[in-house]
Each structure stands twice: as structure tokens, then as C-alpha cells.
Amino acid sequence: MKAGIYVHIPFCESRCIYCGFYSTTAKDWCTRYVDALLKEMRMRSDELRSLYPDNECTIDTVYIGGGTPSTLSTEDIARIINTIKEVYPCTTREITMEMNPDDVTPALITSVRTLGVNRISLGVQTFSDERLRFIRRRHNAAQAVKAVETIRRAGIDNISIDLMFGFPYETLDDWQNDLNTALKLRPNHISAYSLMYEEGTPLYLLLQNGKIKQTDDDTCLAMYTMLMDTLSANGYEHYEISNFCLPGYRAIHNSSYWNDTPYLGFGAAAHSYNLLTRSWNVADIKEYINTIKRGKLPSDSERIDNDTHYDDIITTAMRTHEGVDLKRLKPEYRDYALRSAKSDIDGGLLELTNDHLRLTRKGLFVSDMVMSNLMKV
Ligand code: SF4
Structure with a gap:
């Protein structure tokens, strides 16, 4: 049986105004958090084996997501990947790491490539400096373009970029420009989502207070149509509602979520699925670390x-x-x-x-x- 591993790194340099993911800017907790992560991996080493004793279970994909995994030190990234390889039988075809463009350096890419990372998912969102500033991303468009080039030059050629559309006041021409810039970079994979107004986020508050106007549904649908038409005309396969790839570059890890493959999720707020139950870890790094320290798993589960x-x-x-x-x-x-x-x-x-x-x-x-x-x- 093949399974995936997801590792959640809930640290960010700063918070983007639309983000509803669990993450914190308290980076002084990083190393203690990674200590707990490694312990959780060891505590759960027999989880799938005990459920499926007659079925050898190997790890086919690893996805290190967040938050911002590229804020970790290379030593901590090495500890995570090496522990996975030590604790779990791996036949890993794909190890993806999410990165923010402003963290990408030749040294970082070379180190993670040496550890086995063979796919980078880059949080670009838009190539408009104005829209990047509005959503409080730390990078600018030039840094996003340079990051793609740096990743390739340092030897990882499987690159996915995330894009968003439907920003307040964004026009169809603006979105077409973003798509054209993306296409010039020719990433192997593009994920594109419309901007969401999640309750509790500063973006949601701006909307509630009448400071911004939400893009209307017709424009969002026209943007989605433009996305599909532009990418398919340029050789991308539309293989999932929000995901497009060049032939042969579907995201293997994410595809496992869509085709009923079990996965183990490690870290605060990470979810797991073993075909029989779903479980989720507590979304609080201090509680996560302290519970693991006491030798207990900080998770709840439900039978499916x-x-x-x-x-x-x-x-x-x-x-x-x-x-x-x-x-x-x-x-x-x-x-x-x-x-x-x-x-x-x-x-x-x-x-x-x-x-x-x-x-x-x-x-x-x-x-x-x-x-x-x-x-x-
Ligand atoms: S970098 Fe990513 S995880 Fe962190 S706040 Fe921004 S969108 Fe959320």
C-alpha cells in the first residue's frame, strides 16, 4: 500500500490579510516545534502497519507545507526529511516543499535538493506589485520571477506556482497579464484559486466595513474561463478544478487526496486519513508541543x-x-x-x-x- 506524508510548518514571517490557515509569526518556537514533530513521527511509526499488517505500506510522497516551510533553517528541514526516511519505509517519488519567493536562494535550493526535495511549490499569488502589497505578501513580482529562475538554476526543475484571481478591482486584463507572465516562466504546474473572504481574516473585515468591494460573480466566472482557455491553449492539462500541469507533471501528493490514498499528517493542525478514520491535530503550537512532550498524541479522530x-x-x-x-x-x-x-x-x-x-x-x-x-x- 502506498501512503503520503504531510508535514505542517505553521510559521510565517508575517501574516497575509486573506489567510485562514493556522500559522504564527512566533518563530522562536521553530526548533522546539521541529523536536515535537520528529517525536510525533516516531510515536506514530506503526500506525499504518498495525492497521494493515498484511500490506506493506511505503511512503510514496512527502509534502512539507504551511505556513511557510522555507522560514525553517536548513538544519531543521534536514532533521525532518531525514527522520521521515529513517522511521518510514520510503519509495518516495515526490518530495514537495512550499516556499515563499523572498526566501529562495541558490544555497537553500541546493540544500533541499540534496535532501531529496524534487518539487517546489511557490506562493506567487499575482505578478502585480500593487495587489501583492494589498494582500501584504512580503515579495514583489520581480522576486517571484527571479525565484523561479533560481530554483531551476540550482537544479530543481519541477516547479508549481500558486496564483489567485478575483482581487477587489482586478480587471480581466489584469488577470490576463498575470497569466501571460506566468506562461513566460513556463512552470510545470499552476494552481489557481479565486480570492476567498474567510471570516476572521483582516480581508473579511475590510469587506464587512465597506472598505473594499468584492469582485462580482460574473467577473470571477469570466476570469475562471480565461484561466482554463489560456492555459489549455498553451499546453497545460486541466486535471483538477483548480490545478493545471504540463504533461506528466500532475501533483502526485495532492492527487492522493483525490484518489482515496491514506496519508499521515504531522504537526499542529495537520490532518490524517487511513481509509477507516480521519484525525486532526490540535491547531495550537504550544499545546501541540506540550502534549507530545508528555508522550501523548494531540489529536481527535472520527470513524468514517x-x-x-x-x-x-x-x-x-x-x-x-x-x-x-x-x-x-x-x-x-x-x-x-x-x-x-x-x-x-x-x-x-x-x-x-x-x-x-x-x-x-x-x-x-x-x-x-x-x-x-x-x-x-
Ligand atoms: S505566507 Fe502563506 S500561510 Fe503565511 S500568512 Fe501568508 S498565505 Fe498564510
């Missing part, structure tokens, strides 16, 4: 019943180009899915091909509604 498992398959696999493989469903769930899909198939939002139920282009624009029509719970 059949209905929940079916819903999970719908909300993950349906996001992919291939859609839901109906052969993976038990007969009663397959029948339920087909019955529930009928009106959306008739309406041109879903299509059924080779036993796969998938979103049409029209369905991509209303994917949340289509998925909820198929769900059980």
Missing part, C-alpha cells in the same frame, strides 16, 4: 462510516478530470449516485463515460452545487 466515505469520494474525485470511478463504489452507492446524477446529466452539468461520472465544462462553474446534489449526508 459508509455514507461519509461515499461523500468523501464524491467531493474529492469529482474535482478531477476523470471524475468518480463508479466501479469503486458499492452497488447501493453506485445506484444512489446514478439516480442523484440524472437531472444534472440531463442538464448538461455531468457526463457519464466509461463508468466515470464527471463534471462537464458547464458543470465546473457550479461544481459545489453538483457535488451537493450527489451527496448522502
